[in-house]
Amino acid sequence: MGKREVLQGNIIAAKAAIAAGCNFYAGYPITPSSEVAQYMSRELPKLGYDFIQMEDEIASLGACIGASLAGKKSLTATSGPGFSLMQEHLGMAVMGEIPVVIINVMRGGPSTGLPTKPSQADMMQARWGTHGDHPIIAVYPAFSEEIYSETIRAFNLSERFWTPVIILMDEVIGKAHEDIEIPDLKEISIYSESDHVVEDLNIYDREIGENPPRVDFFKGYAIHIDGLEHDKHGWPTTEPDVVQKMQTLRMQKIYNNLDEIIKYKEFYMDDAEIMIFSFGVSARSSLAAVQMAREQGIKVGLFQALTIWPFPKRELKERFKRIKKILTVEMNMGQMKYEVERVASDDIDTRALLRANGIPFTPQEVLKAIKEF
Amino acid sequence: MRDYERYIRYRTFPTPWCPGCGDGIILKAIAMAFAELELDPNEIIVVSGIGCSGRMPTYFNTNTLHTTHGRALTFATGIKLARPEKTVVVISGDGDALAIGGNHLIHAARRNIGIKMILINNGIYGMTGGQVSPLTPQSFITETTPYGNIEPKFLASELLIAAKASFVARETIMRLLPLKQVIKKSFQHSGFSVVEVISNCHINLGRRNKMKDPITMNKWIASRSVSKAEFEKLPPEERNHKYPVGILWEEKDRLEYSELYYKHIVPSAKEAAKKSEGKHE
Amino acid sequence: MEKFERQANEEALARRAKKKPSPKQNKITLVPVYCKGCGLCVDICPTGTLQLEDHIEGKFGVVVKIDAPEYCIGCKMCEQRCPDFALFVNYDEEEEKVKNG
Numbered sequence: 001m002g003k004r005e006v007l008q009g010n011i012i013a014a015k016a017a018i019a020a021g022c023n024f025y026a027g028y029p030i031t032p033s034s035e036v037a038q039y040m041s042r043e044l045p046k047l048g049y050d051f052i053q054m055e056d057e058i059a060s061l062g063a064c065i066g067a068s069l070a071g072k073k074s075l076t077a078t079s080g081p082g083f084s085l086m087q088e089h090l091g092m093a094v095m096g097e098i099p100v101v102i103i104n105v106m107r108g109g110p111s112t113g114l115p116t117k118p119s120q121a122d123m124m125q126a127r128w129g130t131h132g133d134h135p136i137i138a139v140y141p142a143f144s145e146e147i148y149s150e151t152i153r154a155f156n157l158s159e160r161f162w163t164p165v166i167i168l169m170d171e172v173i174g175k176a177h178e179d180i181e182i183p184d185l186k187e188i189s190i191y192s193e194s195d196h197v198v199e200d201l202n203i204y205d206r207e208i209g210e211n212p213p214r215v216d217f218f219k220g221y222a223i224h225i226d227g228l229e230h231d232k233h234g235w236p237t238t239e240p241d242v243v244q245k246m247q248t249l250r251m252q253k254i255y256n257n258l259d260e261i262i263k264y265k266e267f268y269m270d271d272a273e274i275m276i277f278s279f280g281v282s283a284r285s286s287l288a289a290v291q292m293a294r295e296q297g298i299k300v301g302l303f304q305a306l307t308i309w310p311f312p313k314r315e316l317k318e319r320f321k322r323i324k325k326i327l328t329v330e331m332n333m334g335q336m337k338y339e340v341e342r343v344a345s346d347d348i349d350t351r352a353l354l355r356a357n358g359i360p361f362t363p364q365e366v367l368k369a370i371k372e373f
Numbered sequence: 374m375r376d377y378e379r380y381i382r383y384r385t386f387p388t389p390w391c392p393g394c395g396d397g398i399i400l401k402a403i404a405m406a407f408a409e410l411e412l413d414p415n416e417i418i419v420v421s422g423i424g425c426s427g428r429m430p431t432y433f434n435t436n437t438l439h440t441t442h443g444r445a446l447t448f449a450t451g452i453k454l455a456r457p458e459k460t461v462v463v464i465s466g467d468g469d470a471l472a473i474g475g476n477h478l479i480h481a482a483r484r485n486i487g488i489k490m491i492l493i494n495n496g497i498y499g500m501t502g503g504q505v506s507p508l509t510p511q512s513f514i515t516e517t518t519p520y521g522n523i524e525p526k527f528l529a530s531e532l533l534i535a536a537k538a539s540f541v542a543r544e545t546i547m548r549l550l551p552l553k554q555v556i557k558k559s560f561q562h563s564g565f566s567v568v569e570v571i572s573n574c575h576i577n578l579g580r581r582n583k584m585k586d587p588i589t590m591n592k593w594i595a596s597r598s599v600s601k602a603e604f605e606k607l608p609p610e611e612r613n614h615k616y617p618v619g620i621l622w623e624e625k626d627r628l629e630y631s632e633l634y635y636k637h638i639v640p641s642a643k644e645a646a647k648k649s650e651g652k653h654e
Numbered sequence: 655m656e657k658f659e660r661q662a663n664e665e666a667l668a669r670r671a672k673k674k675p676s677p678k679q680n681k682i683t684l685v686p687v688y689c690k691g692c693g694l695c696v697d698i699c700p701t702g703t704l705q706l707e708d709h710i711e712g713k714f715g716v717v718v719k720i721d722a723p724e725y726c727i728g729c730k731m732c733e734q735r736c737p738d739f740a741l742f743v744n745y746d747e748e749e750e751k752v753k754n755g
Contacts, residue, residue, distance in 0.1 A: 024451070024454075024455060026450075026451060042642070042645075045634075045638045045641070045642030045643075046642040046643055046645065046646040048635075048639050050454045050455060050634070051638075052450070052454055054447065054450070054480075055476055055477065055480040058444060058447065059444065059446075059447035059450070059477055059480070060447075061447075062440065062441070062444045062447030062448045062450075062451065063447050063448065063450045063454070064451060065448060065451065066420075066438075066447070066448035066449060066450065066451025066452040066455070067451035067452065067454065067455040068451075069438065069448075069452065070418075070451070070452045070455040070456045070459075071455065071456070072451075072455045088441050089441060089444070092440060217418055217436040217438075217452070217456075218415060218416065218418070218436060218456060220415055221415075222382070222414055222415065222434050222435050222436055222437070223436060223437070224382075224430065224431060224437040224438070224439070225438050225439070226431075226438075226439040227439055227440060235384075235385055235431060236431065236439075374746065375742070375745075378739075381739065383739075386687075386688055386739070387688045387690070387713050387738060388688075388737075388738060390737070391690075392690035392691055392692030392693075392714065393690075393692035393693070393694055393737065394737055396737065397737020397738050397739075398735075398737050400737075401734075401737070401739070549734045550734070586693075587693075587694055588693065588697045591694075
């Protein structure tokens with residue numbers, strides 16, 4: 001039985017990170033995520049762990065990746081403008097197959113935008129923000145318990161797949177104070193792997209779909225980690241066959257293991273004729289709207305995506321077999337709705353409830369959209 | 374076997390640099406410094422950014438990391454804070470240290486984080502084909518200053534002293550043994566240390582400015598270095614063409630960043646934790 | 655097309671003309687695959703022992719030629735000057751076999 005507390009969303013994420021084993025935080029303050037850094041600056045030193053405020057977001061993610069390579073579990077938190085700055089190093093983490101967790105508490109954009117208002121407008125950026133072919137894992141909690149559990153899951157996924165993981169949040173769930181039962185530490189499962197043994201410095205050698213046997217620095221192997229494309233030793237190469245193989249290995253490391261990565265929640269879906277696809281703050285309004293609609297006899301259900309990337313394509317396709325009306329609810333000018341449209345066949349009626357003015361949808365507004373369907 | 378060869382990763386040889394490039398000399402000097410200090414290769418990490426200097430870690434038989442342009446110091450900061458007992462070396466060139474990376478440079482210096490930096494000053498962006506850098510002498514011709522460079526160059530060592538770096542030295546690739554000596558001293562310094570090495574890029578800078586072979590360019594480099602004492606005696610108008618070499622600034626008493634963190638922050642935090650524990654449960 | 659005729663380094667030959675062969679035998683080891691033929695060692699050698707020559711194993715097809723080994727005085731200036739770890743003076747006999755193997 002855990003402890004019941006009233007906590008701010010940002011603090012819930014920070015607490016969960018420490019429970020997941022986070023022992024290094026490097027960050028730069030930015031509204032609406034600064035509370036994560038402030039909490040970490042107080043709590044990490046108490047445990048003898050590392051906290052440093054760097055000179056900008058680029059330096060923050062750089063320090064996190066460096067610490068991760070030196071054996072720590074690193075976290076940084078930011079919002080839109082900082083997330084844009086972090087893209088280059090996100091690519092470095094993908095290329096080097098380095099675990100790191102990045103929280104993006106989304107606010108109105110683009111550019112400086114609306115620092116104190118929510119949006120869900122960085123969804124596509126989370127997938128494609130950095131250049132080059134790269135897979136990415138992004139998760140997005142909506143309710144307070146999910147902020148806790150998804151943060152733990154993000155750390156576990158990043159350790160399991162040697163990849164950066166993005167935790168998307170929005171200004172509403174990040175800043176809202178809600179009551180939550182913090183689980184007992186014994187109830188939390190932290191992914192850990194026994195130490196790899198690497199022969200002949202083959203730190204990236206593996207079969208398709210597997211993880212590399214990569215080790216951290218200072219483990220007795222004089223390894224080389226590079227942002228340049230590299231061979232199985234990590235040494236730079238431009239050999240076409242080697243390059244193509246590495247690209248495939250990095251992609252399939254994620255895409256061959258979707259069962260471990262995709263997570264979602266379903267509400268009232270068994271006999272639904274209309275499906276709402278949503279996430280984050282919009283999912284909360286949508287759930288209330290679905291409950292109100294059901295009271296009025298409308299057969300509508302909610303599919304709440306917890307894993308945003310990779311996109312739950314297979315899961316949606318399954319539901320499209322019997323549900324032919326989909327409403328995507330998101331606080332932007334249309335981002336995830338394009339993914340839904342891409343996955344839906346021609347006989348599916350896909351619509352979207354969109355808004356990008358910094359005001360979250362009320363349940364009544366979502367209910368109105370359901371009724372208009 | 375020479376004692377310094379233990380720190381060389383021959384499996385990745387030959388090096389990618391042009392014939393006669395000073396980068397090879399610097400590689401040797403650093404390896405010699407490691408050897409004289411009898412450091413364990415597994416306890417060392419060499420981090421670099423992008424450029425010809427950025428290729429250097431590949432050739433060290435230690436932990437090595439090749440990062441993004443200008444940000445090597447940020448990765449190294451994370452590594453040093455995570456593992457304060459390790460030797461963390463950063464190798465940067467003109468752009469990596471003073472253009473895109475300029476901000477990280479002054480903050481690393483200010484923080485006095487125990488990173489050992491080797492700043493290779495060859496006055497050009499060599500890797501990308503010879504564009505002007507913040508260290509290119511005024512009036513020189515480069516690929517992006519075809520009519521002559523109108524910007525004055527940074528005095529890298531002097532800038533670092535102003536940014537509160539606690540150990541600053543300058544040497545040239547023409548003086549291998551003094552270079553090795555000063556690098557060794559910088560490794561023994563506990564705070565942030567920088568060794569600025571004047572190097573030759575005859576292919577990209579020299580060739581466009583009447584010094585197309587390494588021997589001519591090296592003579593030019595050698596002719597401009599003077600001792601600190603001699604430099605003080607020079608009249609101001611001559612100082613433009615010379616630079617002082619040797620250890621230019623050294624503060625032995627300043628606490629290194631991670632020392633300060635573990636001696637001050639962590640105990641204060643643990644104190645605070647004890648006090649609040651008494652209050653709650 | 656004419657074959658490229660490599661010119662000898664006249665300054666090095668001039669330096670050699672002023673010296674006598676060394677009383678002590680000194681061994682210079684070259685690693686041709688690392689040598690880029692930059693010529694820095696040829697320029698620095700005080701007794702003009704070294705020149706350049708074509709060599710198929712050299713990275714750019716030209717490497718150092720130990721032209722007059724008896725003139726080598728074992729000062730190791732060439733080894734210090736070499737940026738490519740290609741030249742060693744009085745290297746250990748055992749290790750030399752490993753290097754060339």
